[in-house]
Amino acid sequence: MNRQPALGRRVLVTGAAGSIGSRLCSALLAAGCRVAGVDDFFSGLRGNIEPFAGDPRFFFHERDVCESGLLAELSALHGPFDAVLHMAAVVSAPWSVENPEYTDAVNRAATLALHEEARRLGVGAFVFAGSAAEYGLPLDGPAREDMAGEPQSPYGLSKLLSTKAIEESGYGCALRLFNIYGTTEGNPGPYDGVVRRFLDAALRGEPFTVCGDGGQTRDFVYVDDVVRALLHASGASGGEPLSGVFNYGTGRATSVAELAGIVAAVSGRRLEIISLPERPGDLRHSRADMSRSRITSLPMPETRLEDGLRAAWERLREKDGRSG
Numbered sequence: 506m507n508r509q510p511a512l513g514r515r516v517l518v519t520g521a522a523g524s525i526g527s528r529l530c531s532a533l534l535a536a537g538c539r540v541a542g543v544d545d546f547f548s549g550l551r552g553n554i555e556p557f558a559g560d561p562r563f564f565f566h567e568r569d570v571c572e573s574g575l576l577a578e579l580s581a582l583h584g585p586f587d588a589v590l591h592m593a594a595v596v597s598a599p600w601s602v603e604n605p606e607y608t609d610a611v612n613r614a615a616t617l618a619l620h621e622e623a624r625r626l627g628v629g630a631f632v633f634a635g636s637a638a639e640y641g642l643p644l645d646g647p648a649r650e651d652m653a654g655e656p657q658s659p660y661g662l663s664k665l666l667s668t669k670a671i672e673e674s675g676y677g678c679a680l681r682l683f684n685i686y687g688t689t690e691g692n693p694g695p696y697d698g699v700v701r702r703f704l705d706a707a708l709r710g711e712p713f714t715v716c717g718d719g720g721q722t723r724d725f726v727y728v729d730d731v732v733r734a735l736l737h738a739s740g741a742s743g744g745e746p747l748s749g750v751f752n753y754g755t756g757r758a759t760s761v762a763e764l765a766g767i768v769a770a771v772s773g774r775r776l777e778i779i780s781l782p783e784r785p786g787d788l789r790h791s792r793a794d795m796s797r798s799r800i801t802s803l804p805m806p807e808t809r810l811e812d813g814l815r816a817a818w819e820r821l822r823e824k825d826g827r828s829g
């Protein structure tokens with residue numbers, strides 16, 4: 506079952522105009538899939554889908570994932586889907602604190618409705634973008650899938666509740682994604698991750714701002730590695746689609762201070778740091794236990810942090826050169 510090669514497979518990507526979603530669409534098209542993309546441009550950008558918008562195998566729908574019956578409608582239009590890759594979400598934890606109801610509606614309620622509809626329609630694979638924010642408790646060591654609980658934000662909670670429901674249903678999978686870096690889409694916003702903020706500061710020749718003492722650690726995983734894992738989980742790279750919950754990170758911890766040093770080295774800028782007060786609720790350490798993912802034969806991340814940062818820096822510089 507579902508050993509059908511990627512060629513001709515019909516895939517729905519939600520959040521298609523987002524940083525990860527747009528890269529996923531590109532990769533799926535390159536693998537020979539036909540791709541329908543959905544996005545309401547809540548945080549996604551039209552520019553992100555421009556590079557492949559003219560591909561005759563790509564169909565874009567400006568729609569809200571909260572609309573009921575969306576999958577059935579799109580299936581009737583395009584034919585039955587082999588896989589749904591659900592990336593659409595309100596992605597900022599700080600924003601979710603101010604807007605818990607909207608966050609819940611998009612990140613949990615719409616996810617569960619889409620998941621149920623996909624199952625009812627017999628879609629072979631359902632892949633959900635979970636998050637390391639589902640672990641909220643301070644952990645001394647790497648986070649194992651069964652340790653998730655007490656997320657610190659409505660964002661983390663909405664992801665945890667979705668992941669749990671998917672796991673319990675026995676249909677589809679959730680990849681708990683750790684700190685993804687290497688996306689250079691759009692302009693950096695106030696909620697962008699620390700890597701993008703450092704790279705952007707380097708580009709402008711400004712000092713790096715660090716909240717707290719810089720000793721907090723994160724598990725930084727390169728976006729191309731994440732896209733490969735998502736493809737694998739959906740069966741688009743040839744294997745069986747996955748079912749269950751799986752961490753996706755490198756398993757390695759890097760402190761924010763170390764990260765600043767690497768960005769400075771890669772960009773050839775002087776390492777100058779401005780310290781800001783620690784952000785309340787920020788986890789001290791976050792790192793994935795990758796045992797379960799390894800056993801499941803998920804492709805492990807291959808990109809060294811220095812290499813991924815260099816690639817992202819070069820892309821940002823090129824983009825800056827084009828716009829400037």
Ligand SMILES: NC(=O)c1ccc[n+]([C@@H]2O[C@H](COP(=O)([O-])OP(=O)(O)OC[C@H]3O[C@@H](n4cnc5c(N)ncnc54)[C@H](O)[C@@H]3O)[C@@H](O)[C@H]2O)c1
Binds near residue numbers: 549611
């Ligand atoms: N970037 C990370 O470090 C990271 C880490 C863990 C999990 N994730 C998850 O990965 C997924 C992709 O994140 P991203 O970093 O590409 O963020 P992003 O903001 O670039 O992408 C999210 C996309 O979803 C779209 N969207 C939001 N609400 C929608 C709605 N109601 N209907 C249709 N589209 C809607 C947005 O417009 C955007 O294009 C998200 O589910 C996020 O929670 C990301």
